Amino acid sequence: MSTYRPDEAWTALGDGTRRAIVERLAERPSSVGELAADLPVSRPAVSQHLKVLKDAGLVVDEAAGTRRIYRLNPAGVAALRDQLDAFWGRALTAFQQTVERPPEEES
């Protein structure tokens, strides 16, 4: 699974080419070939950088036909969603307790 690892992410982003790759993926998901066409590095080099970024949890990939498309890891949004889901779960439970309490018991 793609887990974000802060320490590895710091190391991964210490490299200028990898930062450039991340910035391009922020604009749009891309294949290795598309990234190599935009950057002054070879396809094998791009692949190697993507492996480092993927191991650090910064990017994820998926098959699209014969190609693999790389995109930024949406785990940040997912983590926020989990946090808010817990928030609303607790809020609705408290709501139920409040609304079902007989009115005369309300302070």
Add this chain to the structure above:
Amino acid sequence: MTQAQSSVLHRQIVVDAPIERAFAVFTERFGDIKPPDHTLLAAPIAETVFEPRVGGHVYDRGVDGSECRWSRVLAYEPPHRVVFSWDINPQWQVETDPELTSEVEVRFIAEGPDRTRVELEHRNLDRHGPGWPVFSESIGGDGGWPLYLQRFADLLPDAA
């Protein structure tokens, strides 16, 4: 598709109360039902006010008189529906840029005279981040990446 699904969350609950009472309790007593450990003010909260009109705000008032407006009321249709913005960023601070806020819709559906289903949808969560789209030329400078990474890490509950 994964991205779209992760940017919305749904919750619902069925309560033994008439729809009018369910709506009134949710809006008038939101301060009582909100988990108490989530607060935007330094001072303890004296009350949470849900202004019952479109264009109103939801705000917390601290015991020291400080106020924090953390939501705009976007729809107010008692006893059926209310929509309000979520102007709180992932660091649990007020977000002043509406483009970076999400919204919450709550619908109340009568299932009987004394039974109400409450459906909650919190949508557009992707507008809050994780901050990838806010890249700029400054990203390579001293503030860019460290700030960005901290923001991303803060989103994750188990990241130290």
